[in-house]
Amino acid sequence: MSQRIYISGLGIISAIGNNVEETFHSLSQARSGIGKINHLTTRYRDEFLAGEVKLSNAELADLVNDHNPQLNRNSYLAMKAAKEALVNAGIDPKDGMRTGVISSTTVAGMGKTELYYKDMVEKGTHLEVLDTHDCGDSTERIADYLGHVDYITTISTACSSAANAIMLGCRMIKQGLLDRAVVGGVDALSKFTFNGFNTLMILDREWCRPFDDTRTGLNLGEAAAFLVIEGEEALRKRGGKALAEIVGYANTNDAYHQTASSPEGFGATLAIKQALAMSGLQPSQIDYINMHGTGTPNNDLSEGTATIAVFGDKVPRFSSTKAFTGHTLAAAASVEAVFSVLSLQHNLIFPNLNFKTPMKEFNLVPETTLVQTPINTVLSNSFGFGGNCSSLIFKKA
């Protein structure tokens, strides 16, 4: 029953590009997309940096060629990236195969709700915004934009969300419930999330510096990224091309604290170990780790400790790419899944920008320049509030 799962299409829009090609270009040129805030309205506009998508809502509407006033930024980003993935895979959603859409988001329609909630409460206007506030909205927009769907759901597990969407897609295909799925996540920037992370005092005022001793927090970003995943039978039947294989996944819970990770990285260690066990790979067979590496003091210490717990003194080459895109929350894991596939395709490790000083607690030094080396396997981690820990392992197709 259990069949192999391949990635056959990629789609992405983030601070470093509006599609896969632009994204790859920025990654190879070590060009970060984090900068001054342009589109988001907040009193902290000049105080913090962010990884914004470089298009206004009007430009995004043009990009997806849909000017329905009910669409919000989350939906635009999601539609754009999901469509790109499907086109990239060369799939017609109406060809009779069973297609799922499994998306994820944390902020959902809050970016629009926060603009109008006072008007809604005080003046009774803009009440139609209620209909697009929830997490399911952008997923259903994707499904309707693609034109056909046999299964649809949305996951929200904070910053690990998209990893879990990918994992669910794999499981459903393996169980024979679907032939293929469009899986990933989306989060547009909102004042709500900005202020939320600010109250937690984990926003860095400078560029984020994952795994650097002087790191003080993360930069927020926004993005949508989707993958088309297919069972080997479906892929063979339609003569599609595999870009990479998903050979391991795991979801565990740290069960330590509502927001913080345990100092020993218990949940993270468990997730990495379980994903490795499933893949049948030895730790020494992992060529590159795309870390969660948010740049908060807590995450990087916990993740680093977990990495050493699994790999001992033979830690594979690693980097966090958060300094390119900012932390894109629910989308982060699918953004980094796209990066991982690009790593496999081009035999490249993308640099951990802004790193200078190793952390005192351990001797872990990320790759800080673009490295060309054979990459056959990539481990990608994503951890979130509520102790949610997910690890994915990708392999050259």
Add this chain to the structure above:
Amino acid sequence: MDALIEKLKTQIIEQLNLAEVKPADINPDAPLFGDGLGLDSIDALELIVLLEKHYGIKIQDPKDGKTIFQSVRTMAEYIKSQGKS
């Protein structure tokens, strides 16, 4: 000092929604975190906002909270030292 301590107790109870606790239950010298009131790191962030909202004191580095929030008395002393009581 004692008046400030009493005021702080009430403000802490309100800010942290400690419905079961009365001001008299809080020993000003007992630790706020761990064994004492049993507060955690989220409460520490709440207390930082309390200082900003009621006393105009801005703490930029959450690590500073560790020394300031040892007990109600250390909090009061810190507020005094900032000339904000």
Add this chain to the structure above:
Amino acid sequence: MNKAYINGTGCISPQHTADDAWFFDRIVAPDTDFMQAIEPSYKEYISPNLLRRMGRAIKMGVASANMALQQAQLTAVDAIATGTGLGCFEDSERFLMAMLNNEEQFLTPTSFIQSTHNTVGSQIALILKCHDYNFTYVHRGFSFESALMDAMMWFSEGKETILIGGIEEHTPCYVELNRNAGKLKNPGNIPLWKQHTTGYQIGEGGAFFAVSQHKTIHSRSVIEGVNTLYKPETPGDIMKKMHAFLERHALALQDISLVLMGFSGHSLHDKKLQEILPDLCETNQVGHYKHLCGEYHTASAFATFAANRMIEKQEIPEIVKINHKPGEGVKHILIINQYLDINYSFILVGQC
């Protein structure tokens, strides 16, 4: 997907369900457009140090999860899957209003942290020290169904005991906004399945289930299958999918003791269900349930709770019946839910 045996339930709803007694005998029918949950004293289920931070959705979720575990005599599970359409809306709203009213200043982290959609699932994991799988589904009228399906998939992948649930809370402000938007109504004395006007009575609640792959001494009923259907075009599509669903479980309509339908009272949303109702009434005992819990994203979790009670007691109460068909025993209950005429689902609950 494997079957899921129900070994424990916990339900906080607009009815007297928290004590798990036969609530159909003392129905609450509020004369408003909002059916509020009847909440128990939470101190029995949650420690005061945790309670002080929790919004209602979290309290309802954690308490009903606790009830389900107690009943199943479990202190640990292999996975937790929860569903919620709007998540912890009270906390979201609190943070949002504070942000808007204070121009982004003096904000505190607690309501932001609690506003995260996976708070209920992660709070349960924290309390149980459960390091295993933990998912939260947030897809409208598929939120609970997705969690249920996830559990049934895990049972064929080897996990043994799983906690699943659906939670929804509505704040006074959110209800007021929906009222002003013309979405709500008090259905009055006309049965929901007979309504000719738009609007629904909004409800809320939390329902959790401790389920297992194998039958245990605590097993009360079994969830045999679940299926979701996104935007079916015609009533015929629903019937076709329903027959195919039953067939996959080696059943036909005549094997179903009760078809429990999710009429919301909103004539447009209910249109397709109204069209298939006469045929179903010809062949089956048909019932409905949203007059007991109101309309909300995870109302099907309440329906599953109600179905479990009916199967256990082998009785179909008058209050749910749409027609009267003589039948023997309550072997299988088929729940057909709809949410906004967008999300349709089938949940099959059987005797075990």
